[in-house]
Each structure stands twice: as structure tokens, then as C-alpha cells.
Amino acid sequence: MSSYWAPYGWLPGGVAERVRLVAEDGRWTRVEAGVEPADQDVRLPGLVLPGFANTHSHAFHRALRGRTHGDGGTFWTWRDRMYALARRLEPPAYHLLARAVYAEMALAGISAVGEFHYLHHQQDGSPYPDPNAFGHALIQAASEAGIRITLLDTCYLSGGLGPAGHLELDEVQRRFSDGSAAAWQQRVALLAQIHGAQVGAAQDDTVRIGAAIHSVRAVPAGQLGQVVAAAAGSPLHVHVSEQPAENEATLGHYGCSPTELLARHGFGGPLHTAVHATHLSAADIALYGRTATNISFCPTTERDLADGIGPAPELAAAGARLTLGSDQNACVDLLEEARALELHARLASLRRGRFSPAELVDALTGHASLGWPDAGQLAPGQRADLVALRLDTVRTAGALPEQVVLVAGAADVDTVLVDGRLVVSGGRHVLGDVAGLLAEAIAPLWR
Numbered sequence: 001m002s003s004y005w006a007p008y009g010w011l012p013g014g015v016a017e018r019v020r021l022v023a024e025d026g027r028w029t030r031v032e033a034g035v036e037p038a039d040q041d042v043r044l045p046g047l048v049l050p051g052f053a054n055t056h057s058h059a060f061h062r063a064l065r066g067r068t069h070g071d072g073g074t075f076w077t078w079r080d081r082m083y084a085l086a087r088r089l090e091p092p093a094y095h096l097l098a099r100a101v102y103a104e105m106a107l108a109g110i111s112a113v114g115e116f117h118y119l120h121h122q123q124d125g126s127p128y129p130d131p132n133a134f135g136h137a138l139i140q141a142a143s144e145a146g147i148r149i150t151l152l153d154t155c156y157l158s159g160g161l162g163p164a165g166h167l168e169l170d171e172v173q174r175r176f177s178d179g180s181a182a183a184w185q186q187r188v189a190l191l192a193q194i195h196g197a198q199v200g201a202a203q204d205d206t207v208r209i210g211a212a213i214h215s216v217r218a219v220p221a222g223q224l225g226q227v228v229a230a231a232a233g234s235p236l237h238v239h240v241s242e243q244p245a246e247n248e249a250t251l252g253h254y255g256c257s258p259t260e261l262l263a264r265h266g267f268g269g270p271l272h273t274a275v276h277a278t279h280l281s282a283a284d285i286a287l288y289g290r291t292a293t294n295i296s297f298c299p300t301t302e303r304d305l306a307d308g309i310g311p312a313p314e315l316a317a318a319g320a321r322l323t324l325g326s327d328q329n330a331c332v333d334l335l336e337e338a339r340a341l342e343l344h345a346r347l348a349s350l351r352r353g354r355f356s357p358a359e360l361v362d363a364l365t366g367h368a369s370l371g372w373p374d375a376g377q378l379a380p381g382q383r384a385d386l387v388a389l390r391l392d393t394v395r396t397a398g399a400l401p402e403q404v405v406l407v408a409g410a411a412d413v414d415t416v417l418v419d420g421r422l423v424v425s426g427g428r429h430v431l432g433d434v435a436g437l438l439a440e441a442i443a444p445l446w447r
């Protein structure tokens, strides 16, 4: 048993004062407000919140941070650098990089990550002797960094979508493809066998195996249904309408929007997540609302790649559930993503107050979309995740606890608990110097 006390806590009913929390076997057993600390309590500073869920990550993109802005940084500068990296990366190097990236996420208050994982095979496109060598490396990395992982193993079969249909894979993309949805399903089944697989499985309680469709560009319509069916009961994520070009190509070839095409093959529902969803029609928005689909917004990536501003308030009003992702990990700060959700909506609509601070905290804690419906609240029975945010830093001093999510950042995170385990304390990760680990993992990749 372990117990904690903080001056403020973000409880299901709102911010409460003098909060005491007791954890046993990785779950909260008691959460009380308006009480004084007991002798044995660990005293935490500031405001304690539920752990954050990072619903969209490509861990290896972290190595691109600060390296894609040459010549002004076009989308193609970014993609060329990303492919240069994807061409070279091997499982041992990826393990070291991902471990450091997941530790950086823990420092930012993230207790679970949805890793949208599409780098599967050897450089010539053939499988490794263990066909899930990369998947295992990522799962191991998350475990060492102390956070939960939902490995969203991604089906990626074609090199893109043009006016004449789907394109051949190029030399780098061969590493992403299993050749068919059936072969993808077989490989993922092996991974699921080892790691306990389905939602609710307790075999390895910090790992879920989910699925992803890279996009309607990368998976031809004829194979979408098989991926959706294979993912039944597990989280399924898809990149949707990040750039207008995808909408144009899909309309040209299939005569409908990416959202409509996916829906025809069974996509949409509370275990499904559309990532980005930047360029949607009114019908697309209504469809995601009607099916209570999750939408993973990744605002710092979407602005970095000049994607545009997605219709977040409209999706929320329609009934979709908004979550947040760090995507390319050029910024690992989910509080910044939450703030950007509101601030981008202000810029796009010339109106303030599109999302309340409580709605932003809901978006920060979208664990259910990663297959963890028992996380995301400071309440008895929930997983004992917690983030203690300091209210006495230069950024947060003077702010009201109930509004601090609009001003705080990763640097204000003091303590992080994941499933009752202390991962970050006093702003320090249990692995030690995370900046050093990042530097050591990234330098060899560009040598």
C-alpha cells in the first residue's frame, strides 16, 4: 500500500482541496478530499491530475526534431529526412531511441502511449527471423521507461494513391509492408499471442496489442474490411484526411471521402480512432459523432507540417470523443497539445472558450481509446496513475488550479505514478538523465 497527499486534486467532480489518495496493487482504493495528510503519506506539490494518454506517437520521428527546417522546411524536406531514418533504423537502435522517447513522455506526465507502428521488416523488405523484432523492441522500451503501451500494429500495403489508383511501394516503404492484409494479420496474431493481446486480457497488464490502418492511401479498399475485422475487440486507429491531397485522391479514385470509404468497411465506433481528421465534410463529422468514434488531434504536429486546423469543436458537439497525440514527437508536451486544441479553435473561429479546462483534461486522459477503460480518473478502482503539476514555477505561479492546464507545460510536471509505480519524482525520471539517453540514441542515427 502507498498513500499520497496534495493541496489540490483533479477529481471526477472537479478540483478539490487537500486530497489524499491510497493505492494498492496498482489501483486507487481510496480518494478523499478536505483531509489532512497522514504521517506515512508522500506529500506531493501543487495539483494532482490523472495520468495523460498519448494516443498517437511514432517514436522514431523524435530523431527528426530540429532537423527538418532547412531551406524553410517544406513537407518534402520533412518526408525525405523521415525516410532517410526509416531506411537505416534497426531494432536494437530503435529500442534505445524508443526507451529515451518514452522516458521523455513520462517526464511530461504521460502514463500510456499509443504507438502507431509501421516499421516492420528488414531493409530489403523481408521479415526478420523474428518477424516482430521491432514490435518487441518498442514494448520492451515502454516497459523500461515505466509507461504502458498499446502497440497499434499498422497495416501498410501500397505506396500511395494517385489518379490512376494505388502506387507501388518504393524502396523504403518495402520495410512497412507485409504484402497483404492476411499476412499482416498473421504476423500480428503472433505478437498478440506473446503479449496478451485483447482488451481486458491480464496476461501482461501494461501491454495491449491494437491495430492500425496507415491510411486509405496505404491500404487499398479491398483489404480494409479484413483489417477492421481482425481488430474486433481491440483499438483500431487510422490516419484520416490530414492533408487535402488525400481527400482529392480518394474522391478521384473511390468517389467518396476517406471517412466514407472507411465507414463502408466497418470503421467507426468507441474503440476506433481517426487520427488528425483535419479536412472533414459536414457528413464526415456527423458520421464520427453518430458512431462515437475517437478523434486523435495532434495540434503541434499539424501546425509543424502545415496541415491545417481540424474541426475540433464541431466533432465534439456531434458526439465524437477528442483525444491528444504527440505524433512526430517534435514536441512531447501533452499540456501544450491540449492548450493548442483550444487556441487553434480560437484562431479558426475568432471566438474564445471553445473548450473548458475540464474538457481539455478529458482530452488529456483518453486512455479508453487505447484499450485502458480503467484509467483516466482519480477514483477508487481506477489504475493508480497520477501527475503532480507544480503551481509554484515561473509559468504557473499565481494561476488558479482549475485553469492551470491553459498555462502549464511538461517542465512543470513534478511527480508521475503509473499503475502505482513511481516513475518520475522531483522532475527526475527513474532512468536518470533522459536528455543524455536521447542524445546517445539519436547521434549514431545521423552519423
Ligand SMILES: [Zn+2]
Residues within 6 Å of the ligand: 056, 058, 116, 239, 275, 327, 328
Ligand atoms: Zn501519425
